[in-house]
Amino acid sequence: MHDVVIVGAGPVGLFLACELGLAGCSVVVLERELEVGGPGRVEPLGMRGLFATSLGAFHRRGMLRPLLAASGVPDEPGPDLEAAGPSPLRGGVGHFAGMVLDPAKVDLAALPFRLPSPAPDSLLTSLAAIESVLSERALKLGVEIRRGVTVSGIAQDDEGVVVRAGEQEYAARWGVGCDGGRSVVRRLAGFEFVGTEPRFTGYAMLATLADPEKLRPGISLTPAGAYIQMRTQGHIGVMDFDGGAFDRSQQPTRGHLQAVLRRVSGTDVTLSEVHLASTYTDRAMQTTAYRQGSVLLAGDAAHIHSPLGGQGLNTGLGDALNLGWKLAATVRGHAPDGLVDTYTRERHPVGAGVLDWTRAQAAVMTPGPHRQALQGLIRDLIETRDGTTYVFGKLSGSSIRYDLGSDQPLVGRSAPDFRLEDGRCLGDLMQDGRGVVLDFSTECRLRDAATGWQGRLRYAAGAAKNDLGLGAVLVRPDGVVAWAGDRDVDRKAFERAAGQWFGSAGI
Structure with missing residues (x-):
């Protein structure tokens, strides 16, 4: 019998497995996909942004340098950590509803308790790079990772959980679903999943364009929606405000993708060939609790929303970081009463806030007679120093503070990287x-x-x-x-x- 069985070997499941393995727990991870690093997990469609709180977590576990190396970041000298005051912003600072932030307008002095750190404020990496680093660490910690395993049943009793996959059963004291937005664990364990229906269908594609010059680079808001021409040629994103009518239940054809891109962009651009394509919506849903008995959820299994602002992966990693040590302490027998239940209490409000953050962006981007006025108002606010700093605080995670019952302003926040005079940080x-x-x-x-x-x-x-x-x-x-x-x-x-x-x- 294992201590914990985790369903899903994406970044969230693997990070959680590493946290549990670090504490000496017996862990098995079950993953449906047999192959590692498929087309949707490598550049360009697998590119994701990590922000300060996530990168700080990799730093605190000694995985920052391996992550930077796997992401193709040169091993160069870091910031001058001897310098007084907050370190400068390094990397991009994101956008709100397609309106890109100016990093020069972020007021570093207004960010709470910022100290110099080797961790950058943001990193553009890939799911494959993150998973390679976490998989290697998990295996070194004795975690079992079993791939090509499809979960079909979950049962609970006083001893824990039994997860059924094919003819095999996996017994454990605890089970955690980290198996994505269409979580099998969430459905089988009977979690209540509530929220709002979508406004748009999003498309991500890698295509050959006959006339790429007809599309503007970067993010373009149009009367019909929005499109993005990424830095990799032919990597295109489109948001079509059709009420989410075309989702992942259908495979988009070249003709459909071209028609949508032409309508949204207002051009007659031609897709000569489509190599890869996927769809998503801005459906925003969350489970009412993150625990049902001995089964817990983390990441997209607990909350889904649009990728606007790049918050999904970072929120999921935050879930894993919050849950890991609490579950490990419970398994090891030294947790105070109710420690595991603080996971829902602390992380559910964070997830709800992210859902509202993405809903607000979808509302601002929705075509209609009021959009231009609303976008103009938001743009004016974002272009102020206070506005840019506020949005950056939301994106970076630096504004997150758990209510731990203390008036001391640092309590409940992610700790700055304090450095002692002897060099230890x-x-x-x-x-x-x-x-x-x-x-x-x-x-x-x-x-x-x-x-x-x-x-x-x-x-x-x-x-x-x-x-x-x-x-x-x-x-x-x-x-x-x-x-x-x-x-x-x-x-x-x-x-x-x-x-x-x-x-x-x-x-």
């Missing part, structure tokens, strides 16, 4: 998946208290290059600040926070 200290206590003093004021959670917490003391005016911080394994103390550290407050998230001392 928070990211380096978190690679084994444990929580971290940073005591910004030479007196080691919390050393004795932190030893009560030995094996679950790593203790590090010393002056920091920039301690943000704090005396100490407690960081959860997912990189979220669980407690922060001022210069006069309250030992009892620290012990209460450590007990809340890491269970009783001495277990």
